[in-house]
Amino acid sequence: MADDRMAEVFAAVRLGSGDPEAAQRLLEELWIEIGVGGDPLHRCLIAHHLADLQDTADGALLWDQRALAAVFGPGVPLDEGLRGFLPALYLSLADSHRRVGDFDTARMQLAIARGHLDILANDAYGAVVRAKLDRVGAALTAASKESLPAG
Structure with a gap:
C-alpha cells in the first residue's frame, strides 16, 4: 500500500527547488496536520x-532539533527507516550549531554523525x-x- 502522506511530503520537498516559500508553507501545513502523535518518520522528514528552508541559523537549528526529537520521541521504536536518517540528522544539527557559533556542540554532533556513518550505503545518498x-x-x-553552498 502506498504511503499517501509520504507522497505529500516528497511533493512539498521537490517544490522547494523551484519555490522554497511554497514548499515551506506546505511542509508547515503537513507538520500541523500530522501533529505530535503522527508518524515519527513523517515528522522527522518534514522537520529535516x-x-x-529557514532564513536564519536559529530557525534551522530549531527544526533540526525537532527532526531529531521525532526520532527519539517517547515510545518511538528506532527502526531501520529512522536509523538511516541519523547520520544526516546529526550532521544537520552540527551544521546548525556551527552556524549559530556553538562550536563545541557542533563538534559533538559531528562526531555523533561520524559514528553513524556505517548505517549509510555506498550509494549516491551516502556520498x-x-x-x-x-x-x-x-x-x-x-x-x-557562514552558510555552506548547497550540494
Missing part, C-alpha cells in the same frame, strides 16, 4: 526539510552525506559561521 560531513568539518575547523 523545513530546517533547510552526499559523507561529502557534506567533510565540508561541515572543514568549516568548523575554520571557525566559520
Whole structure:
C-alpha cells in the first residue's frame, strides 16, 4: 500500500527547488496536520526539510532539533527507516550549531554523525552525506559561521 502522506511530503520537498516559500508553507501545513502523535518518520522528514528552508541559523537549528526529537520521541521504536536518517540528522544539527557559533556542540554532533556513518550505503545518498560531513568539518575547523553552498 502506498504511503499517501509520504507522497505529500516528497511533493512539498521537490517544490522547494523551484519555490522554497511554497514548499515551506506546505511542509508547515503537513507538520500541523500530522501533529505530535503522527508518524515519527513523517515528522522527522518534514522537520529535516523545513530546517533547510529557514532564513536564519536559529530557525534551522530549531527544526533540526525537532527532526531529531521525532526520532527519539517517547515510545518511538528506532527502526531501520529512522536509523538511516541519523547520520544526516546529526550532521544537520552540527551544521546548525556551527552556524549559530556553538562550536563545541557542533563538534559533538559531528562526531555523533561520524559514528553513524556505517548505517549509510555506498550509494549516491551516502556520498552526499559523507561529502557534506567533510565540508561541515572543514568549516568548523575554520571557525566559520557562514552558510555552506548547497550540494
